[in-house]
Amino acid sequence: MAADNSNATNPPVVTTGSEVTFYYTAAGTSTVSYSVTTSGQTYQATTTFVVLSPTYTIATATSTVNVNQDNGWQIQLGRSLGTRGVSFTATVTQPTGFSGSSQWVQLVNSFSGKYTPNTLTCTTSGLDTVYPYRSGTSMTDSPNATLAAPFTQEEVSFSFTAYLMWQPSSPSIPVSIAKVNWGWSGTAVFSGSIWALSGAPVVTPPATTAQTASPLWVQVANATNNCH
């Protein structure tokens, strides 16, 4: 059995046997064919799928970078005990005749932290916290870095991609329908007895694009695992 389904996650380019299982991840039209040869005769058959995908809109909101003591000293986008750093609210319109559920999966594209005076640099990437990051159509995040002795200056940079996923009724898999790229960076210094921002932090505002490829990761991101 063979399919011209370039939009399938498991493209059965050529599969022997009388059964095949796969999933489409993008809307479009796909034709699947099979041929069987028996007793010197070859039979062919085809079937066509019109693959439907939900439509969506995503409303985003972004807060500011600050230093606070919501959970000890920390530099943070938004607040742990106040306005969240980012909030994404999706409106998903399901294909006619189908129902399903939404979720968010977030990847840390990169994190770097430079810690002075020991000139310690930590980096990480991978899945943010847990899969899925949030169930439902809304998610918030207020990423932070702890500010603590013996360091007197911390320079941090975060880059994230949040994937809006949709999963039809079982049996099925969740598929990505959109992604939101966002991030921020900033520096805090310790002077006297307090931490404060140094310079102007930078916020990369959320940018939404359609996305059909699934999020891929090899590890859960951990900011303390790769320091040197």
Place this chain on the structure above:
Amino acid sequence: MATVSVPGLSTQTIALPSLTGDPGLRNSLIVQSDAAPGTLMASVVAVGAPGFGLVEQIGKDELTLTNGGGHPWELTGGRDAVLLLFNHSAEAKYFNVKIGNGSVLWQQPYELAPMETRAISIRDLIAGQAKDQDGAVLPQTMEQGEISWFNANPSEGKGRLMQIDPVSQSVAGNRRAARNFSCSYTFVLCGASLATSSIAFDYDSSSSPLYLGPVIPAICLSANPYGCSGQSASHSGLGYTYNWGGNNQSIADVYGSWTSSTATFWGYGVGSGGATAIMASGNCLQSAFGTATVTRGISLGSTKVKNKTTKVAVGQQIHLTATGIT
């Protein structure tokens, strides 16, 4: 209802009371006799009806073996032509009507309820551009031709062509007379064929919406009412009985009605299986042969999707099974 006694070798005229008939000539008078077949002949003459000065109807024996009739018709000079069909049986019956003139052919079956008389005006068919079973219409310039009718079996009905001539005929001083013509024929079933004689469909499924048939009768004019051959007369008609069967039931067999003019099949095995339709009329049985080919299919779950377009959602599991592979 009245009973009279007619002595042998005599004629008796029975004056009927003033009757209010149907303007469309759809009334019938039934004369029944306890005499031996062919002993009593009857005719009815109606005089003075508005629009029809005189109408004469020669009686017809319901037990006669002729099952059809025909006659030329003409509409020139204000003439009119009306086909009168009468179902004297206890069941609904089809009357197959054919109107022709050279290259013109108009064919239409009419189903009449028991004891129903149907008047079919050729002028109205032309003026109304009535479509026949094949969508054909009679040309609006058509003024003469031949008309014929037949039942599938003997003793189901009777028909007459009422030719109405308002000027050229004069009977008993009345210048508006209607004359009936009733040439009787015997139409026999002399062959059968299938309009669709070959279908291909998936294993383990119904052929629907595909089907074999309908069975097309070959109708012949015959001098022998018990014969099954004769001069070719028509290839259209309803009212016959049918019986279908699969010749290789391990591949395909009838699925649904066995007694319709069409038959759907179920695919029991991959391959090509023959099918036979037997068409019956009177004592004539005619066969038509077709082919039901069962092919391998594709199933999405329990749904057959071969050569079809199916809507699915992203993320939905697509589990396809090729069917008919052993």
